[in-house]
Amino acid sequence: MEVIGTSQAGAAAAAPGGAPSRPRAFPPALRQLMMQAALIGGLLVVWQLLSGRLISDFFISRPTAIFAVIVETTLDGSLLYHASITAMEALLGFIVGGALGILFGVALGWSKLLADLLNPLVLCFNSLPKVALAPLFILWFGIGLNMKVALSAATVFFLVFLNTYTGVRAVSQELIAILRLMGANRRHVLTKVVLPSALTWVFAGLRVSVPYALIGAVVGELFASNRGLGAMLSQAQGQFDTAGVFAALFAITVLSLLLNAVVKVAETKVMPWQSGDHQQNTTV
Amino acid sequence: MTADPLISFEHVSKTFQTARGTVEAVQDVSFEVAKGEFVTVVGPSGCGKSTLLNMTAGLFSPTAGTVRYAGQKVATLNQRSGYMTQNDHLLPWRDVEGNIRVPLEIAGLSKRDRTARVADLIQTVGLAGFEHAYPSQLSGGMKKRTALARLFAYDPETLLMDEPFAALDAQLRLKMQTELLGLCRRLKKTVLFVTHDLDEAAALGDRILVFSGRPGTIREVIKSPMMPDRDLYQLRRNPAFAQVTSDLWDILATTSGMEG
Numbered sequence: 001m002e003v004i005g006t007s008q009a010g011a012a013a014a015a016p017g018g019a020p021s022r023p024r025a026f027p028p029a030l031r032q033l034m035m036q037a038a039l040i041g042g043l044l045v046v047w048q049l050l051s052g053r054l055i056s057d058f059f060i061s062r063p064t065a066i067f068a069v070i071v072e073t074t075l076d077g078s079l080l081y082h083a084s085i086t087a088m089e090a091l092l093g094f095i096v097g098g099a100l101g102i103l104f105g106v107a108l109g110w111s112k113l114l115a116d117l118l119n120p121l122v123l124c125f126n127s128l129p130k131v132a133l134a135p136l137f138i139l140w141f142g143i144g145l146n147m148k149v150a151l152s153a154a155t156v157f158f159l160v161f162l163n164t165y166t167g168v169r170a171v172s173q174e175l176i177a178i179l180r181l182m183g184a185n186r187r188h189v190l191t192k193v194v195l196p197s198a199l200t201w202v203f204a205g206l207r208v209s210v211p212y213a214l215i216g217a218v219v220g221e222l223f224a225s226n227r228g229l230g231a232m233l234s235q236a237q238g239q240f241d242t243a244g245v246f247a248a249l250f251a252i253t254v255l256s257l258l259l260n261a262v263v264k265v266a267e268t269k270v271m272p273w274q275s276g277d278h279q280q281n282t283t284v
Numbered sequence: 285m286t287a288d289p290l291i292s293f294e295h296v297s298k299t300f301q302t303a304r305g306t307v308e309a310v311q312d313v314s315f316e317v318a319k320g321e322f323v324t325v326v327g328p329s330g331c332g333k334s335t336l337l338n339m340t341a342g343l344f345s346p347t348a349g350t351v352r353y354a355g356q357k358v359a360t361l362n363q364r365s366g367y368m369t370q371n372d373h374l375l376p377w378r379d380v381e382g383n384i385r386v387p388l389e390i391a392g393l394s395k396r397d398r399t400a401r402v403a404d405l406i407q408t409v410g411l412a413g414f415e416h417a418y419p420s421q422l423s424g425g426m427k428k429r430t431a432l433a434r435l436f437a438y439d440p441e442t443l444l445m446d447e448p449f450a451a452l453d454a455q456l457r458l459k460m461q462t463e464l465l466g467l468c469r470r471l472k473k474t475v476l477f478v479t480h481d482l483d484e485a486a487a488l489g490d491r492i493l494v495f496s497g498r499p500g501t502i503r504e505v506i507k508s509p510m511m512p513d514r515d516l517y518q519l520r521r522n523p524a525f526a527q528v529t530s531d532l533w534d535i536l537a538t539t540s541g542m543e544g
């Protein structure tokens with residue numbers, strides 16, 4: 001679940017740990033950052049040296065060439081144009097899929113009847129690879145924005161739905177009993193216990209869905225589009241422009257990181273009691 | 285006893301089925317608590333004290349026998365009782381103020397009334413300055429005090445308290461005990477109070493139920509000879525108090541000697 005978050009979490013955990021022992025040249029967080037930068041820089045250098053020598057640059061291009069394409073497409077505005085379209089699709093898909101996922105997750109988690117009723121349907125749809133729906137969505141929504149949003153939303157929906165559902169189910173029955181003793185009705189229990197306790201799970205679901213939102217959008221563009229990073233990708237590939245392919249991949253990665261950062265900020269805003277946990281030292 | 289007790293246990297036994305077999309927690313327990321009475325419960329760890337409170341709150345039913353509240357068999361959650369559990373069970377996503385506010389929100393108090401009442405309670409339990417700390421940032425005793433303030437906030441007819449002051453320092457405990465006793469006398473609360481501290485059991489209880497080890501049975505019931513409006517700060521000089529505590533020590537010494 002925490003694949004994307006681990007490096008930051010690791011840095012945060014390392015920070016208070018080593019501090020008091022003895023003064024070092026750099027704070028641990030900075031040291032780690034420098035090592036990470038050195039590693040990436042080293043890989044780029046190796047890549048640059050390999051291409052054209054050991055491996056044909058037709059296959060792997062070379063960092064300088066990719067950088068040149070990025071600079072060029074940034075300057076003529078086309079990169080930003082394509083990126084903004086993909087970002088829009090992914091964001092809309094993320095919001096629509098996330099909202100529906102939360103809604104259904106809470107509904108099914110809260111109502112056993114509904115969960116039992118819909119269980120087989122959920123199992124079927126969940127086992128379906130969501131990108132396989134692309135042809136169907138083209139028939140339904142055409143080849144415009146809606147189809148990519150739908151594809152992205154379909155993927156995000158299930159991840160968020162399953163997480164929310166699990167979260168609602170995992171709520172502490174003891175806390176519910178304590179509140180019911182205070183005279184709480186079902187609405188009180190839902191709003192004061194179930195929803196806040198499920199939030200952790202909801203955000204875990206949202207965080208893992210970020211790359212999938214982009215997958216939905218990009219795959220949709222690969223299928224049918226002349227705009228967006230997916231289209232840029234397939235055009236570059238059609239012209240055997242390997243550097244262009246890598247530049248598009250780079251832009252997709254940056255988008256994913258940005259969206260991920262937005263989710264993280266939202267998470268600390270919405271769950272301040274969790275962010276408090278991060279700063280505090282581990283106690284048992 | 286009075287003609288119609290508020291809480292009554294009639295030959296209550298409770299057996300838990302676990303993966304490793306059955307555990308008999310309490311066996312054939314009978315006692316009554318009158319309205320306005322303060323009853324303390326002592327006994328070795330694992331003798332079923334928390335189990336008694338759970339059954340009074342209606343969290344589960346006894347395996348045999350009957351628990352009655354105000355004459356009615358306790359079948360569902362007993363909402364006339366307030367329960368301060370052994371684990372404080374605060375809501376981790378709410379700060380101190382928010383946790384104390386929960387019962388007031390449920391009761392539908394206006395925002396202004398809530399704020400005033402919460403501020404008052406935070407003063408009472410001595411948590412001023414920690415209104416906005418989350419439970420994960422509190423010490424064990426501070427969590428207990430938050431749970432205590434929350435219990436006072438919703439003003440139930442009966443208080444079920446499971447070692448509420450166990451994590452407090454001596455001065456603070458005395459202050460809280462005085463506060464609790466005063467409040468209960470003033471508002472005629474009925475209290476079932478579990479503790480491991482014999483001094484505390486003797487100080488607070490109108491009656492003290494002494495349990496034997498598992499399966500828990502009532503070994504002795506001690507009626508306190510002290511006045512209901514006793515001053516807890518003067519207890520050390522009260523010969524009646526000394527008598528009760530030494531009786532308790534004698535009973536429990538033989539009890540634990542038997543149970544190992």
Ligand SMILES: Nc1ncnc2c1ncn2[C@@H]1O[C@H](COP(=O)(O)OP(=O)(O)OP(=O)(O)O)[C@@H](O)[C@H]1O
Nearest residue numbers: 300302307309328329330331332333334335336498
């Ligand atoms: N939900 C449960 N499931 C299974 N066994 C239980 C459960 N609750 C309590 N027990 C068992 O019942 C016995 C009595 O438990 P209880 O919590 O009432 O003890 P206690 O007197 O409150 O002990 P302590 O003073 O340590 O809090 C214990 O042996 C415990 O293992």
Ligand SMILES: [Mg+2]
Nearest residue numbers: 333334370446
């Ligand atoms: Mg207990």
